[in-house]
Amino acid sequence: MVGYSKLFREEVIAQTAYNAGIAADRFREAYGVDCLAKLDSNENPYGPSPAAIKAAESVSSNLASYPDAATSALRLAISEKLGVKAEQVVTGNGSEDLIALIFTAVLSPGEHVVTTCPSFGPHETGAEVCGATAEKILYPADWLFPIDDVEKALSAKPKVLMFASPNNPAGTAITEADFDRIVQALTPETLFVFDEAYVDFIEPSLRFDAIEKLSKTDLPWISLRTFSKAYGLAGSRIGFAVCSHDDISGALMKIRSPFAVNAVAVAAAAAALEDVGHLAMCVENIRLERERLQDELTKRGYTVAPSQTNFVFFDCKENGNELAERLRRRGVLTKGWFEEPYLGWLRVSIGRPEHTDAFLAALDSVA
Ligand SMILES: Cc1ncc(COP(=O)(O)O)c(C=O)c1O
Numbered sequence: 001m002v003g004y005s006k007l008f009r010e011e012v013i014a015q016t017a018y019n020a021g022i023a024a025d026r027f028r029e030a031y032g033v034d035c036l037a038k039l040d041s042n043e044n045p046y047g048p049s050p051a052a053i054k055a056a057e058s059v060s061s062n063l064a065s066y067p068d069a070a071t072s073a074l075r076l077a078i079s080e081k082l083g084v085k086a087e088q089v090v091t092g093n094g095s096e097d098l099i100a101l102i103f104t105a106v107l108s109p110g111e112h113v114v115t116t117c118p119s120f121g122p123h124e125t126g127a128e129v130c131g132a133t134a135e136k137i138l139y140p141a142d143w144l145f146p147i148d149d150v151e152k153a154l155s156a157k158p159k160v161l162m163f164a165s166p167n168n169p170a171g172t173a174i175t176e177a178d179f180d181r182i183v184q185a186l187t188p189e190t191l192f193v194f195d196e197a198y199v200d201f202i203e204p205s206l207r208f209d210a211i212e213k214l215s216k217t218d219l220p221w222i223s224l225r226t227f228s229k230a231y232g233l234a235g236s237r238i239g240f241a242v243c244s245h246d247d248i249s250g251a252l253m254k255i256r257s258p259f260a261v262n263a264v265a266v267a268a269a270a271a272a273l274e275d276v277g278h279l280a281m282c283v284e285n286i287r288l289e290r291e292r293l294q295d296e297l298t299k300r301g302y303t304v305a306p307s308q309t310n311f312v313f314f315d316c317k318e319n320g321n322e323l324a325e326r327l328r329r330r331g332v333l334t335k336g337w338f339e340e341p342y343l344g345w346l347r348v349s350i351g352r353p354e355h356t357d358a359f360l361a362a363l364d365s366v367a
Contacts, residue, residue, distance in 0.1 A: 165179075
């Protein structure tokens with residue numbers, strides 16, 4: 001067999017595939033047991049708003065036509081909700097798509113990106129695929145945001161600062177005071193991409209409006225959001241970016257794949273956005289269950305990172321990937337982490353109470 005890897009850029013060959021986990025419908029075939037709890041991908045166990053399902057179904061009768069490439073109606077609805085202009089909003093096939101789009105649009109080989117560690121993989125790999133270097137700033141053991149180190153890194157004027165708050169996999173959120181320090185330390189040479197995938201899960205007392213704060217500056221920034229988490233639409237693949245300036249959103253609009261966002265996803269997202277009651281129900285149930293899971297793990301002697309998300313990350317005192325494999329054999333999916341120094345940690349999404357019960361029973365039997 002002829003090998004064609006030489007056709008690809010070195011940066012592509014050097015990558016390892018994203019650890020995407022296993023789809024529920026493939027689980028039985030792979031493990032020979034039923035899936036009792038799918039807690040590996042931070043999905044919403046309550047699913048999307050019934051109105052979103054209805055909207056998706058009604059669009060399904062007209063799949064022959066291309067969707068509106070500009071996704072104008074949805075961008076307008078998002079802009080009204082967030083108090084920004086529709087021109088500032090760019091939609092994507094999930095926010096992952098937008099992370100890759102932003103890096104592709106901005107980075108040249110040899111440029112520098114700053115992110116945190118641990119972090120959502122594409123924040124690092126997306127930069128590396130473009131030939132940039134990713135500097136990963138480690139969280140301290142107390143899980144406070146590493147603000148001094150990030151400030152120092154910003155003084156070297158990296159091309160991009162990208163991190164998530166709340167963080168994936170730790171679940172911890174930056175404080176308003178530390179966020180203000182970042183805004184103070186930023187300069188126009190650095191594009192700040194603030195990944196807010198889990199923003200809806202933050203306790204109201206700890207929440208602040210990052211878009212409002214950033215809008216008071218003339219700095220270049222992007223807030224990344226997704227419909228995959230609190231809105232329960234991971235399967236429909238839709239996320240969006242709110243950009244500080246029209247030339248930033250304009251550049252992304254020019255090179256995004258024109259029909260990246262499909263008509264079913266747009267209809268579902270627009271309806272989900274309106275159903276504030278469903279969103280509140282999901283967030284509240286997940287918050288309660290998160291507290292229970294954190295308490296149960298602490299009771300068992302594990303160290304748990306303080307989560308503001310729909311998952312928890314804990315020091316499982318052994319290789320997390322090996323523990324995850326034993327849990328899978330008991331029908332429970334979780335995610336071990338492949339990033340040093342967190343190989344001994346496990347991430348567990350918050351499910352319904354019965355999913356937490358299944359996870360704890362499996363953990364007690366295999367740990
Ligand atoms: C921090 C963070 N950002 C972005 C994403 C991507 O979400 P999606 O592509 O489903 O919108 C995820 C998914 O897990 C995430 O954890």
